[in-house]
Amino acid sequence: MSARQVTAFAPGTVANLGPGFDVLGLAIEGPGDTVVARRAPGGLRIAAITGEGGALSTDVDANTAGVAARQTLRRLGIDPASAGVELEVHKGMPIGSGLGSSAASAAAAAYAVNLLCGGPLRREDLIGPCVEAEAVVSGRHADNVAAALLGGLVLVRSVDPLDVVRLPTPSGLRLVVVTPDFELPTRRARAALPAQVSLKAMVTHAAQLATVVAACYADDPALLTRGLRDPVVTPARAALIPGGEAVMRAAEAAGALGSGICGAGPSLFALCHAAGVARAVEAAMLAAFADAGLTARGCVSPLDCPGVTTR
Numbered sequence: 001m002s003a004r005q006v007t008a009f010a011p012g013t014v015a016n017l018g019p020g021f022d023v024l025g026l027a028i029e030g031p032g033d034t035v036v037a038r039r040a041p042g043g044l045r046i047a048a049i050t051g052e053g054g055a056l057s058t059d060v061d062a063n064t065a066g067v068a069a070r071q072t073l074r075r076l077g078i079d080p081a082s083a084g085v086e087l088e089v090h091k092g093m094p095i096g097s098g099l100g101s102s103a104a105s106a107a108a109a110a111y112a113v114n115l116l117c118g119g120p121l122r123r124e125d126l127i128g129p130c131v132e133a134e135a136v137v138s139g140r141h142a143d144n145v146a147a148a149l150l151g152g153l154v155l156v157r158s159v160d161p162l163d164v165v166r167l168p169t170p171s172g173l174r175l176v177v178v179t180p181d182f183e184l185p186t187r188r189a190r191a192a193l194p195a196q197v198s199l200k201a202m203v204t205h206a207a208q209l210a211t212v213v214a215a216c217y218a219d220d221p222a223l224l225t226r227g228l229r230d231p232v233v234t235p236a237r238a239a240l241i242p243g244g245e246a247v248m249r250a251a252e253a254a255g256a257l258g259s260g261i262c263g264a265g266p267s268l269f270a271l272c273h274a275a276g277v278a279r280a281v282e283a284a285m286l287a288a289f290a291d292a293g294l295t296a297r298g299c300v301s302p303l304d305c306p307g308v309t310t311r
């Protein structure tokens, strides 16, 4: 080992971006989790969890930071039972908010542990350990963890075997993210999805996802806007979020180019041209959530944000 202590911050992420269910993920600026990894006698343990998820378990097997750290140690050829690593997790966003809280803890832990051990693994090598962590709490998907590790916008072509592609982000856009005070566990939001979809929906979905990817390469916000609505996942989940459809309509009425659900929800996003419009859109979304009886908080992020970093 080459350091006594490493502190890493991993950003929140917006998965799916409309039609990219389980395949698109975007790092955002603002919310995120911090993990301190330090040398300590014994095996691997979580010494403390503070912040918004303070009620989470410190059991290594039940926490994504713990599982990701253990998987990273194994990838490094170190036995977790005698690793001598202690973690402290500071949650900087609500759990069950749709902003990749579990992924941020996993990414920050994997990154910190790798650096604590000399940093031989690349960011890409840490995606696998973090997917194993996600699988414990919310399902086997890599969209949030890949974006939290790599930053920017990612396309997960395959989880087994892992194949992740970085995509360019259209320039000059802002993403408004509004998080209501309402927890929607990812497992519940996944259970609401249909097990089968019609051929018509599949064709529409494929066209929409292709449109988003084409818009990113063409640097074409108008095209991106046309691709944002998906025919399957967003309608099924919007019904689980009090005021969901109304908040998205309010965003678009206030000048947003398009809107959707952040990951499994209940946070919602809106894409905007300029920072000034973004603040007005944020205010309209907060007001619409208030009309539905929910307090909420918002943030405005660029689209090309960095992934996990040391602090």
Ligand code: HSE
Pocket: 015, 016, 021, 022, 023, 098, 099, 100, 141, 143, 144, 186, 189, 190, 262, 263, 264
């Ligand atoms: N792609 C996942 C989902 C992300 O939508 O269920 C969960 O944050």
